[in-house]
Amino acid sequence: MDARNAVMRILPELRELEEVDFSKYSSRYLPLISAFAETGRTGLTEFEAFVRENGLESSTVGNFLISLFQYLLIRYRRYNEYSVVKPAIKVFITLKGWLNENGFEKEWKLLLHNFAGYIVDMAGKTAEREDCETALAYFTTAYRLAEEAAENFKEKYFGELREKAGEMLKSLHERCGIEGEPPEKREKGC
Incomplete structure (x- = not known):
């Protein structure tokens, strides 16, 4: 196979x-x-x-x-x-759920630390190629992961990543004609 x-x-x-x-x-x-x-x-x-x-x-x-x-x-x-x-x-989201449900929270944090920037970058590509609904779904997920990373890691990079993701999400909201600010995080994580 x-x-x-x-x-x-x-x-x-x-x-x-x-x-x-x-x-x-x-x-x-x-x-x-x-x-x-x-x-x-x-x-x-x-x-x-x-x-x-x-x-x-x-x-x-x-x-x-x-x-x-x-x-x-x-x-x-x-x-x-x-x-x-x-x-x-x-x-990546499947990994988050599986690792946290199976007692590998430390491993999840390591993955989040190493790959949050890539996820934001990749989700940005959906804004260029997908319809508003699809792009918003993926980019909202990336934004929440950037928030989670900024909450967990104190390096300046993660604060900047959250800011960048927030600006990109706001721009996507404007392009798609959605009023208001990007969604607030409802709970810890995604």
Whole structure:
């Protein structure tokens, strides 16, 4: 089974992954995800169960998601492929949920620290290419991640990132004819 189909068995809800070029995907998790795909099972929860059934640590699931996100980010940075933008943001949000739900909060903070700027940059590309509704959804998510990063990390960069994301979101609101300020964060995180 090819890499795209194996990944899609784990994350079937991320239809945007169908547009991604997986020809260079050579993760060490490829044999594992291929074996999972061959079982006919689908979904992240089923993949977690499969990992446990095979005597592997639950962190394997998080590590696979991280490797997938890194691959998407490489495709974006190295090949300037827009097709990876939306799935990368969705995988990042999936990672946030999975890591925090499974006791890997420290790992989430490290990922947020390292990649918040990339998420804001990628979400900015949706403002250039997508309809208002889609662009607002992705950029609002990026804005909230920038806020979370600014709250958690005291480096000047993260305050500036939040400001930049806020300005970009405000500009998007103006372009789309939406009155008022960008949405306030309703709860901690996204």
